[in-house]
Amino acid sequence: MCVGYVVGMRFESTELTGTELLLQKEVRDFLAAELPRGAFVPGLGMGAARDPEFSRKLARRGWVGMALPRRFGGGDRSAVERFVVVEELLRWGAPVGHHWVADRQSGPLINRFGTEAQKERFLPQICAGELSFSIGMSEPDSGSDLASVKTRATRVEGGWLLNGTKVWTSGAHVNDWFIVLARTSDESDRHQGLSQLLVDLRSSGLRVNPIPFLDGTAHFNEVVLTEVFVPDELVLGEVGMGWAQNTSELAYERGGPDRWLSTYLVLEHFLRERAGCDADGRVAMLLGEATAQWWALRRLSLSVARKMDRGEAPAAESALVKEMGTRFEQDVLRGVQRLVDLEPSLESPSPFEQLLARAMLTAPSFTIRGGTNEILRSVAARGLRP
Amino acid sequence: MTDPLLIETAERVFSDTCTHDAIEAAEREGWAPDIWARVAEVGLPWISLEGGSLVDALAVLRVAGRHAAPIPLAETGVLAGWLLAASGLAAGEGPLTVVPGRPDDTLELVGDRLSGVAHRVPWGRAVEQVVALIEVAGAWFVAAVPRTGFAVERRSNLAGEPRDTVTFDGSAQVAPAAQGVDASALRYRGALTRVMLMAGALEQMSRLTVGYTNERVQFGRPVGRFQAVQQHLVQGAQEAALVGTAADGAARAVGGGPARFEIAAAKLLANRAAHTATRAAHQAHGAMGMTREYALHHLSRRLWAWRSEYGDDLFWSSTLGAAVARAGPEQLYPIITSGSAVLEL
Numbered sequence: 001m002c003v004g005y006v007v008g009m010r011f012e013s014t015e016l017t018g019t020e021l022l023l024q025k026e027v028r029d030f031l032a033a034e035l036p037r038g039a040f041v042p043g044l045g046m047g048a049a050r051d052p053e054f055s056r057k058l059a060r061r062g063w064v065g066m067a068l069p070r071r072f073g074g075g076d077r078s079a080v081e082r083f084v085v086v087e088e089l090l091r092w093g094a095p096v097g098h099h100w101v102a103d104r105q106s107g108p109l110i111n112r113f114g115t116e117a118q119k120e121r122f123l124p125q126i127c128a129g130e131l132s133f134s135i136g137m138s139e140p141d142s143g144s145d146l147a148s149v150k151t152r153a154t155r156v157e158g159g160w161l162l163n164g165t166k167v168w169t170s171g172a173h174v175n176d177w178f179i180v181l182a183r184t185s186d187e188s189d190r191h192q193g194l195s196q197l198l199v200d201l202r203s204s205g206l207r208v209n210p211i212p213f214l215d216g217t218a219h220f221n222e223v224v225l226t227e228v229f230v231p232d233e234l235v236l237g238e239v240g241m242g243w244a245q246n247t248s249e250l251a252y253e254r255g256g257p258d259r260w261l262s263t264y265l266v267l268e269h270f271l272r273e274r275a276g277c278d279a280d281g282r283v284a285m286l287l288g289e290a291t292a293q294w295w296a297l298r299r300l301s302l303s304v305a306r307k308m309d310r311g312e313a314p315a316a317e318s319a320l321v322k323e324m325g326t327r328f329e330q331d332v333l334r335g336v337q338r339l340v341d342l343e344p345s346l347e348s349p350s351p352f353e354q355l356l357a358r359a360m361l362t363a364p365s366f367t368i369r370g371g372t373n374e375i376l377r378s379v380a381a382r383g384l385r386p
Numbered sequence: 387m388t389d390p391l392l393i394e395t396a397e398r399v400f401s402d403t404c405t406h407d408a409i410e411a412a413e414r415e416g417w418a419p420d421i422w423a424r425v426a427e428v429g430l431p432w433i434s435l436e437g438g439s440l441v442d443a444l445a446v447l448r449v450a451g452r453h454a455a456p457i458p459l460a461e462t463g464v465l466a467g468w469l470l471a472a473s474g475l476a477a478g479e480g481p482l483t484v485v486p487g488r489p490d491d492t493l494e495l496v497g498d499r500l501s502g503v504a505h506r507v508p509w510g511r512a513v514e515q516v517v518a519l520i521e522v523a524g525a526w527f528v529a530a531v532p533r534t535g536f537a538v539e540r541r542s543n544l545a546g547e548p549r550d551t552v553t554f555d556g557s558a559q560v561a562p563a564a565q566g567v568d569a570s571a572l573r574y575r576g577a578l579t580r581v582m583l584m585a586g587a588l589e590q591m592s593r594l595t596v597g598y599t600n601e602r603v604q605f606g607r608p609v610g611r612f613q614a615v616q617q618h619l620v621q622g623a624q625e626a627a628l629v630g631t632a633a634d635g636a637a638r639a640v641g642g643g644p645a646r647f648e649i650a651a652a653k654l655l656a657n658r659a660a661h662t663a664t665r666a667a668h669q670a671h672g673a674m675g676m677t678r679e680y681a682l683h684h685l686s687r688r689l690w691a692w693r694s695e696y697g698d699d700l701f702w703s704s705t706l707g708a709a710v711a712r713a714g715p716e717q718l719y720p721i722i723t724s725g726s727a728v729l730e731l
Contacts (some may be wrong), residue, residue: 284708286707
């Protein structure tokens with residue numbers, strides 16, 4: 001077998017093993033029984049609904065925090081096994097919102113950089129599907145340029161006092177914790193002097209203000225931190241090493257199935273409701289192109305997961321896949337739109353039309369959330385340098 | 387798993403022989419006997435027939451694609467050699483080619499007499515035998531005609547590779563095709579060879595573009611440091627990676643069966659990349675990429691030519707899409723994860 005490679009990056013092709021295929025079947029059977037088609041309103045990939053009860057059910061099957069160590073309630077499973085579970089949940093439109101961020105990045109980050117005490121405190125609850133997390137990176141003046149964050153942690157007796165404002169904080173109004181990237185010292189190299197802190201979203205001095213999303217949903221927030229006390233034991237990893245830790249957090253956040261499945265159900269439901277008549281063959285052309293691209297994108301994404309299992313941190317590869325995957329998600333939507341003559345409506349009785357309308361209203365965010373495509377191209381291009 | 391030593395050997399032979407000047411000369415003169423002799427000397431054209439496997443031969447084709455090797459490598463072993471071997475005919479020595487089968491071909495086989503015209507025959511002018519697959523009354527036959535038995539009108543593809551018009555009017559060696567060998571099987575196998583060549587060319591094009599933009603200085607810095615140019619570099623790398631993994635997937639799948647889904651998907655993606663990746667690579671190279679003296683055109687013109695061989699975008703997207711539609715919505719995701727294991731084409 002050849003090894004797929006481009007300059008400076010390697011995507012070793014990989015297939016699922018027998019055990020991994022059994023897991024895939026197990027998840028498919030579970031979803032068919034637990035969430036039969038027609039009996040729930042499917043969501044668009046990681047933008048699906050939150051349902052703590054469903055998260056706990058998944059956790060009881062061992063499918064939340066599954067790649068975390070067994071002694072902290074995890075399953076000692078691999079990143080690839082997590083991939084297998086996650087892709088099935090996303091393509092089914094399952095309500096993954098409650099545990100999503102904790103499972104994808106906060107848990108792995110705490111496991112990698114946290115103290116023994118932090119792991120004991122947080123990981124078992126994450127693995128039980130109980131504890132939910134938000135992301136505390138962006139600020140009003142710091143989006144793509146994260147090293148410019150102004151949220152500051154000032155040393156006080158026994159800990160730190162946090163001041164600043166975080167924005168675009170999805171779920172802050174309902175989640176339990178978030179991991180805040182803050183400046184703990186001023187250094188000549190601005191990538192130094194940053195730290196990550198675990199912050200209780202119910203802390204005194206912390207205020208959550210909703211930022212209504214353009215489709216009318218309320219999940220976006222501004223989080224204002226005023227003299228919020230964070231004890232020393234909740235500093236994550238090393239003081240001053242926040243930039244490197246944040247970068248590895250982003251590697252967990254990028255390159256997975258959530259970056260190419262957001263509009264999958266739009267096409268599946270189109271096929272269910274509208275594909276009957278294909279007089280001029282245009283439906284077949286779209287289906288052929290989309291299926292081929294999903295198949296190959298999935299292979300690249302899977303190869304990134306295998307790299308993580310080998311202990312590598314494939315930042316450039318993840319960025320390359322996410323940039324391509326999120327554009328594809330938007331292309332699928334555009335492709336379907338070109339084949340129908342309808343006025344999209346969220347109130348339509350047709351699941352396809354609802355999904356189409358919801359996807360149209362949220363699609364611009366696909367290439368922004370988790371790092372804009374412009375930033376991802378810079379990250380990927382650095383990985384390409386000879 | 388292909389022996390890394392085989393890849394190393396192929397890499398060495400092709401990089402030694404397929405120099406810029408040699409590729410230019412091959413295009414000018416219509417044949418590259420010196421390159422062929424070196425490649426044949428180490429047995430590379432016949433590894434799928436002698437000792438090696440199809441997967442090994444495909445891996446070598448990918449290397450050949452990187453180097454724009456101007457010889458009938460895919461035709462000799464994986465295509466014509468396969469047709470001959472499967473029907474018990476001898477491949478002999480020297481280069482072979484296959485009639486790809488175009489709608490305007492007029493071949494007719496009566497007994498052992500082959501007559502008519504075949505179009506777009508790769509390297510027809512340079513081969514020892516032309517092999518054709520012909521249907522007679524619902525049954526498929528393999529017909530092989532030696533050099534003395536056909537006339538050649540020289541034609542070429544966009545890359546200047548020979549794609550000759552061949553006229554037959556005489557006797558041929560004829561044998562019934564093996565079970566499962568028909569025009570459709572040849573089309574899939576032909577597409578698979580183009581996928582491998584294109585995957586190699588895309589990798590090389592990405593490498594060439596990254597290298598060039600790292601050296602070319604404008605406004606006081608390498609142009610590859612500009613975000614607008616980086617966009618092209620990343621797109622070229624993405625297409626190379628995507629087609630690369632698709633080629634791997636197809637090569638792996640043919641080890642276990644016809645692999646029709648994987649071949650169709652991979653050719654469709656390679657065809658698309660022939661558009662998007664060459665556009666990005668040319669834009670990043672500026673005027674330099676439009677010259678004959680710079681190597682980019684050895685790759686970009688081949689990608690444009692190979693795009694329409696053994697199935698263009700329309701053919702593969704319609705074929706694949708119609709099968710996916712027939713399978714229905716419940717099967718859509720299983721197809722994406724399991725390909726030809728759950729989808730028949």
